[in-house]
Amino acid sequence: MLEIKSVSKKYVNGAEEVFAVRAVSLTLKPGEYLSIAGPSGAGKSTLLHILGGLEKPQAGMITHGGRDIYALADDGLCLWRNKTVGFVFQFYHLIEELNILENVGLPALQNGRKTAFKKAGELLEYLGMAKRALFFPSQLSGGERQKTAIARALINDPQIVLCDEPTGNLDKDSQGKVIDLLERLNREKGKTLVLVTHNPELAKRSSRQIRMEAGEIINA
Secondary structure (H helix, E strand, O other), X not given: OEEEEEEEEEEEEOOEEEEEEEEEEEEEOOXXXXXXXXXXXXXXXXXXXXXXXXXXXXXXXXXXXXXXXXHOOHHHHHHHHHHHXXXXXXXXXXXXXXXXXXXXXXXXHHHOHHHHHHHHHHHHHHOOOXXXXXXXXXHOOHHHHHHHHHHHHHOOOOOEEEEEOOOOOOOHHHHHHHHHHHHHHHHHHOOEEEEEEOOHHHHOOOOEEXXXXXXXXXXX
């Protein structure tokens, strides 16, 4: 589905160049459940952002269906990202002034308001959140907020769901429920799932694990 070929990304810190990702190559298969583990600063989040079309590498390429996504014009890359990838972050990034149904449906409004909110309602039902549809983010628990963020990530039916420490802001009980939900999406909906985590126990639940240190994959 996605192929990463010798990708590197570095930052300049004064006179020093620091590699966040160094010469990483990786193939992501359709329907796969992959975890990327490693300590803070290992380059996990940067690699995830590169995978999702959010952060352009300085070397290498990422191909989807044989096409280099970063060779696309900005509007083409945005369209690819909107149709292909769903993002779930540690911090939910919900709009506090909108209710849950509106937060979930917002990314699909280009398909028509009625269609967007119908699909949002269906997703909330599937994720067990239908009774919270008209609540606002401030009225939800952390786990419920993350479920809302997952529903929003799925609204355009992406092939790939990229999760950056999705349980890092949750208590242990909510962590388990959110991971169970993501695994259900992978199992029942066939979503390709990539989970970035510093938690080795969560990483072990995936079907394939890789570990990063200092911007490099040290096992795959």
